Amino acid sequence: MSIESASDWAGLREVGHIAHLTLEALARDVRPGVTTGDLDRVAAAVFSRHAAQSAPARVYGFPGTVLISVQR
Numbered sequence: 001m002s003i004e005s006a007s008d009w010a011g012l013r014e015v016g017h018i019a020h021l022t023l024e025a026l027a028r029d030v031r032p033g034v035t036t037g038d039l040d041r042v043a044a045a046v047f048s049r050h051a052a053q054s055a056p057a058r059v060y061g062f063p064g065t066v067l068i069s070v071q072r
Helices: 006-029 036-049 055-060
Strands: none
Touching: 006 036
8 A cells, every 4th residue: 555645654553453353362372272263353343343254255255354374
């Protein structure tokens, strides 16, 4: 995204803040036994509180809110 105005910058800062809050919430709730679906619901709740939309869901029709991969 190109920043062409002060409102563009403010919007990007808000998006960054919501992403930060989402990552914090996910980090708090991640633990053995929690499913990716559980974590997706945590992210969806943060998005909902901030009237945010999931880019993967909106642009690509992804069925969840956030993309989560499991590493072992």
